Amino acid sequence: RQGQLSPEKLAQKLCQADNVDAQMSLMVQLFEFSESERRLRDLLVTLFQEVFLEFFPGSAVLPFGSSVNGFAVSGCDLDLFLDLEKTKNFQASAKRPSGPQAEDGASVEQDSCSEDSILSDIDLASATVPEVLELVAAVMRKCVPGVHNVQAVLTARRPVVKFWHKESGLRGDISINNKLAICNTRFLQLCTEMDERVRPLVYVVRYWAKQQALAGNPFGGGPLLNNYALTLLVLFFLQTRTPPILPTVAHLKELSVEEERTVVDGWDCSFPKDSARLEPSGNKEDLCSLLSEFFRAFEDYDFAGCVISLWEGRPLPLPSFLSSSEAGSKLKLGPFNLQDPFEQSHNVAANVNEKTALRFQRCCCNAAKYCRSLQYQRKSSKGKIWGLVRLFQPGATEASVAENFVIGLPLTMAVPPAQAHELLGQARDFHLLWFQKVCASVAFVLRDVLKCSCVEVGQGLGEEQEVSEVKQEEEELEAKTQQLSVGSKRPLDEGGSNVSLPAKRLRVDDLLPGEESMTWNCAVWHRVWLGRRRIRRQLQGPESETQHQKANSLDLEAKVSEAISQQKCEARPTDPLFQFTVCAQASRGGTSCEQDTRISLRFSTDPEQASVFQEFFHFLQGFLPRMVEQHLVRKA
Ligand code: ATP
Ligand code: MG
Structure with a gap:
């Protein structure tokens, strides 16, 4: 693809605009072709x-x-x-x-x-x-x-x-x-002519979805939304505003005159050719709020339980949809049901799988949340990123929600049976003890194996946080994000003194009753997840992995991290690469049996550091449970 703008260049240009509406219009100018x-x-x-x-x-x-x-x-x-x-x-x-x-x-x-x-x-x-x-x-x-x-x-x-x-x-x-494609193309064109807000909104949603890896597989196919489906979703959203910004397709058909009547493959594709004949919408919402409303509209949308109909401009509940139309019985239902405006038996999002549908919802939820912040609504006077820019960072708005970064530790079987048995004797303490052991191992792996800074900041955070309201948290997060982006040096004290982190903390309702929790603030100084295999091989020498080495792999992995951290600069950099918070939570089942103790690690990070954190997190998903298990075995 030629003439494409890098995300950095785009961010730079967008930050110079005066407000979000101007940013959105600029998106069209920057992307449309010459x-x-x-x-x-x-x-x-x-x-x-x-x-x-x-x-x-x-x-x-x-x-x-x-x-x-x-x-x-x-x-x-x-x-x-x-x-x-x-x-x-x-x-x-x-x-x-x-x-x-x-x-x-x-x-x-x-x-x-x-x-x-x-x-x-x-x-x-x-x-x-x-x-x-x-x-x-x-x-x-x-x-x-x-x-x-x-x-x-x-x-x-x-x-x-x-x-x-x-x-x-x-x-x-x-x-x-x-x-049919010629007809629906002409229909999209007509929509852009009917209201000038359509283009900026579609450009922004398309770009956002691409950045969040929800749409735009360059090779086509796959479980992601395609641009046509996304565009229809925006048009549908505009049909559902009060008053509507776009008319329903059924209404357009009524407005068409004799020579505009078209039937293709049995589907009625009649609509006016000329937008000048159509009444302009009385809706005066600006682009900035429309975008945030778009995310709000779909953050908890029941995509699987209804069929989005542009023909009618409303969601059709499944039972009545299936029974009322012949097209309904032929439409391929799935986790995301978006009916083609003309070919009514066709679900344009039939390829979307459940994972993508859920992720779409979650991304909308995070984006809606971000759109409520001042960082979205107002231009930064200090030259920081604002408005659309953060929305476009891959995974950025996702990272502010801790639930997205969770590693479950399936470690209950790692305790040698004898010890488990012994511990079970004191069943009431078993969970707590087990939880503490796992936490010690998690801290060991982060600190001693991966060479991260890792400061314990609390146990049972739930009660402590009881008073903090969501809003207050958001403001705090906002302020800290700003503070971070000023580039202020905030050395992370390894000695365990209080470290202020911009990460979102867990709220009381994040914890279920009967849970233990432990939280650490961590900092990563080197890209310890890159090139490990090569260094491991160098350190290991030519012989194949023996049992002995396996048992020592914690030491070996620690050496690998050490080697990575010494690769480029010997001295530790003054600022960490990124920081994150990890909260270990144990949830107990009803019986006091070890299999019922589930421990999950929830990670959260500053949204601005989300993309580098994501790389690290993907590595941790495989690495951490293995190492924690080895450490537990060693301790046993
Ligand atoms: P881009 O090529 O930049 O991704 P686009 O608007 O051309 O954007 P495509 O996915 O290439 O989108 O689709 C081109 C056309 O093909 C659409 O305008 C539509 O007519 C038709 N089309 C694409 N996907 C579907 C679909 N899932 N169902 C029905 N028609 C589709
Ligand atoms: Mg195309």
């Missing part, structure tokens, strides 16, 4: 058109998707529809004795179906989609200059021929039998 890119695309379409006309008389090449729907992003793919309807008619009429006269009256060159025409190889009326697409691919490979990597992808719901145009760097798809 006039020259538009011309380049037009030229490419013309090139394809010329070539295809030669092989498929009467055919038309029509762009759809982001190149023309009003949501273009520089370098976005070029979606093309090859309309062979007329070619089919030509071929059919050429076969009839009356001569090659098209049904619609257009004349065709006599030789279009002659011996050497490609049409002599195929009967378009009876050929399957894969057969036609293979032929299209062959034409592209041989006859379209500058086109490479031509590949027919026949397994998709809409089979396509993919290509890459080398000089322009553009990638694209050609499909056939996809007239």
Whole structure:
């Protein structure tokens, strides 16, 4: 993809805007493609058109998707529809004795179906989609200059021929039998014309979703939302405002006049061509609050329990949806049900899995929370990031919610049976004792194996935090975030003195009754998660891993961390790479049996350090439970 803005450049530019509305409008300006890119695309379409006309008389090449729907992003793919309807008619009429006269009256060159025409190889009326697409691919490979990597992808719901145009760097798809896409593209375009808030909102939501890895798999497919689905979700949201910013699709149909009536593949696709005929919305909400309302609308949305209908502009509860329409019974239900505005038996988010649906909700929840803060609403006077910028940091708003970073320790079996038995004798103390042992091991691994600073800051934090209200916490977090980003040096005292951390602390309702908890503030000074295997091999020498070494792997791992920390700079840097808080919690089951003690480690960090923390966390997920277990075994 060409001409793409780096996240850093984007952040810089956005921070200079005056308010969130200006930031959102700027997003459109920064991402939409230039006039020259538009011309380049037009030229490419013309090139394809010329070539295809030669092989498929009467055919038309029509762009759809982001190149023309009003949501273009520089370098976005070029979606093309090859309309062979007329070619089919030509071929059919050429076969009839009356001569090659098209049904619609257009004349065709006599030789279009002659011996050497490609049409002599195929009967378009009876050929399957894969057969036609293979032929299209062959034409592209041989006859379209500058086109490479031509590949027919026949397994998709809409089979396509993919290509890459080398000089322009553009990638694209050609499909056939996809007239509905032309209609829905025109519909999206109409929406952008109806209200000027549509484009900025869609650009921002698309970019946000991409940054949070919720959408935009560049290779297509997979369990993520695609841009079309996301766009429909924004349009639906705008239909549900009071008063509505966009009309329902059913209402648009009523407004259409005779010559606008269109039915494609049996679906009514009638809507007005010209937005000038439509009443502008009386809704005056600004972009800043619309965006935050968007996140609020979907933070606890029941995506699985209803079908989002743009036709009706409301969610349709599953039971009535299933029973009331024929389309309903054919729509593929899943964790995320978003009905196509025209092809009503099609769930455009049918590929989305439960994990993505839940993550979408959670990201909306975190984003909504962030949008309530002053950091979102007001430009920083101190040159700090504000507004959209933090929203776009990968995982940033996610990190402020501790629940997302949890490691469960399935360690109950690690206690040698004899000891467990002995401990169980004093059943009442068993859980506490076990919890303390595990906590000591966790601290050991963080401090002694991974060389992090690790300061215990409290046990049973629950009661202590009882008085703190959510709001107060948020303000604190806000202030600390600001303080952090000023770049103030806050040396972390290893001796155990009080360390102020910008991380969100646990509230009383995060703890269930009958739980123990222990919290540490930690700092990481080196990227101890990188290149461990190589250093381990160097330290271990050539011989394979023996039992003896395995038992010593805590020591070995400690040496690996040591080596990493000495790699670049011998002296410890003055500031840690990042800091985090980890809270160990034990929850007891009803019986006093060791299997009922579950210990989970909840991590939280400052949102600004979320991306580096995430790398560390992924490493910890595998590393920490293993090491803690080894330490417990060693102690036993
Ligand atoms: P971009 O290419 O930048 O991701 P886009 O708007 O072109 O954005 P695509 O996913 O390429 O989005 O989709 C292009 C077109 O293909 C859409 O406008 C729509 O007509 C059609 N389309 C894409 N996905 C679906 C889907 N899940 N269901 C129905 N039609 C779809
Ligand atoms: Mg596209």
